[in-house]
Amino acid sequence: MIRRIDLIPSSIKLFVVLTFDFLSICCAFFLAYFIRVGIEGIDISWREVAVFLTVTLSTFLLFYITDIYNSVVRYFNAKSFLRIQSLLIVTTIIFYLSGLLFDAFIPRSVPIIFLVITSVFIAGARALIGFIMDKHWFNEREGVVIYGASNAGRQLVHALSLGNKYQPLAFIDEKERYIGRNVLGLKVFPYLKINQLVKKYGQFKVLIAVPKVDPIRLKQIVASLEPYALELLIIPSMSDIVSGKRTIDELREVSVDELLGRKAVKPIPELLSANITNKIVMVSGAGGSIGKELCRQIVQHKPRKLVLLDVSEAFLYEINQELTELLQENKSELTIEPLIGNVQNGMLMTHIFNTHNVQTIYHAAAYKHVPMVEHNVIAGITNNVLGTYEIAQAAIYCEVETFVLISTDKAVRPTNVMGATKRLAELVLQGLAKKDHDTRFIMVRFGNVLGSSGSVVPLFKKQIKKGGPITITHPDIIRYFMTIPEAAQLVLQAGAMGTGGDVFVLDMGKPVKITDLAYKMTHLMGLTIKCDDNPEGDIAIEYTGLRPGEKLYEELLIGNQPKKTFHKRILKANEFALPWPDVAKMITQLTDAMRDEDVIKIRTLLQGFPLEYMPNPTEQKEKRTEESKAGIQATSVEEVKEDALCLT
The missing domain is CATH 3.40.50.720 (NAD(P)-binding Rossmann-like Domain)
Structure with missing residues (x-):
């Protein structure tokens, strides 16, 4: 929807906005009289018309001078609202003064009513459009749950709100001070209640917003989420974010070495x-x-x-x-x-x-x-x-x-x-x-x-993305x-x-059982293994038998x-x-x-x-x-x- 609006020529957009503002001023002007004196008391002469034209031209002139018509309505925010509101107050003052100048019939409450109505029509309409476009109500955004309600998680919510891909649904966190509360309008759940989220929203992605995490701790986080077959993505490292190499919303898949959870061997x-x-x-x-x-x-x-x-x-x-x-x-x-x-x-x-x-x-x-x-x-x-x-x-x-x-x-x-x-x-x-x-x-x-040419990890990824089956030579095979x-x-x-x-x-x-690795990789991509216990699963495993010269373990x-x-x-x-x-x-x-x-x-x-x-x-x-x-x-x-x- 946003893309279609972007394709409309700027001249047409300006004409629509000017027409809307003109009609808003007309309605506000006559509604203000109607509310104050009723339909029988309205007696419009050339003096009132002169006031109306003065107010209309003044409004357009002020909006033009302050570049209101060069602003993108999609990004309308509180600052923009206050800016338009201040201009409408000036217009209201001009309304009152022009009534004195032309000796027009203007009860004192009419300019105030005019201010309220124009604020709703002109500033309110822009705010509503900005809110709708910010939430991307006209797009099918994918629901995501963010793991981590601290600073990185909150930054991620703000970053996602500017895009059109993901819609944050809730937070998951382990800190007692967050659980049960609302952060940026999203409720914070403990990870033990993931089942509730799955029942409420169905399958969703989990975005892990923990920038500095020990490999062992990350393995624990992944292990707590992996059984639910929810696709996991993780934000870049804080060093990459600070250096400008990555932005916080440049999400990546959880790598297999993070899944295995072993601390890297530090060199001398x-x-x-x-x-x-x-x-x-x-x-x-x-x-x-x-x-x-x-x-x-x-x-x-x-x-x-x-x-x-x-x-x-x-x-x-x-x-x-x-x-x-x-x-x-x-x-x-x-x-x-x-x-x-x-x-x-x-x-x-x-x-x-x-x-x-x-x-x-x-x-x-x-x-x-x-x-x-x-x-x-x-x-x-x-x-x-x-x-x-x-x-x-x-x-x-x-x-x-x-x-x-x-x-x-x-x-x-x-x-x-x-x-x-x-x-x-x-x-x-x-x-x-x-x-x-x-x-x-x-x-x-x-x-x-991991990740070398011919290794099992890229092969499994390719097979999972194709819809399976995952081929494993033997159910008991293990590898370092x-x-x-x-x-x-x-x-x-x-x-x-x-x-x-x-x-x-x-x-x-410790060595890793290849079958377990296949299960975990499938779950981390948001899919499930098809087996006797889960006949409706997404990906099947096919055991092909040990190849010539292959060991069960090395x-x-x-x-x-x-x-x-x-x-x-x-x-x-x-x-x-x-x-x-x-x-x-x-x-x-x-x-x-x-x-x-x-x-x-x-x-x-x-x-x-x-x-x-x-x-x-x-x-x-x-x-x-x-x-x-x-x-x-x-x-x-x-x-x-x-x-x-x-x-x-």
């Missing part, structure tokens, strides 16, 4: 910058999810030069553009060197390291998707194992100071080719670390990364999760702590009794390593089998190597399922901490 600044500041740093796989975040973190610690390496021109272009714009905004003189290349090309790697005098390497280039590598065994080994071997050899030859490998929890007792290749890549670096050279080789192992920034910071810190051949893992807390440690580090949430794994001759023999055997394109032999070799690779661990699955149901995790970080070390 000295460890973050140790291998970066004033050094020449290279990131392989710079265009991937982890590689991009590594680059974002690295530029904050002022390296001398950052070399970006990726085999994908498109991904390399994206991260190079992003970093270039970021550096321009910050007026940084850091040199960014984007290079297209494959880590499997040892000669190219040597050329790059020598040309740019690389001092620190973060090796994130790998094939990581389990099903893809399972169907492309040779490509997976070529990239993940031989590529790591080639770039590591080049690093030794060029005397690179630090080499950090991005590994995965799937390398622990692997059940798939991808995990086996990453474990073998770890053994390659552990073997090379024992040789006589000056390069430190460090490995960093972590679980699933961490955020992309956490993963990148772990890599940077571990590179500073390692002495050579070290494997580091992050204590990521582990982070192979051996027991990990060692403490400078960071209380980072552990150093205590695991066996092979001497380089044994590793070299395995690489030779794999290379020969790949030359013959003998995938069966390659799989057999992987099972024969000391990787604990078991592609079909049926008995192990059953055992671990029972342990999972009983709440047992023999090799989890939590149990190792209890049985071996106190890491707090």
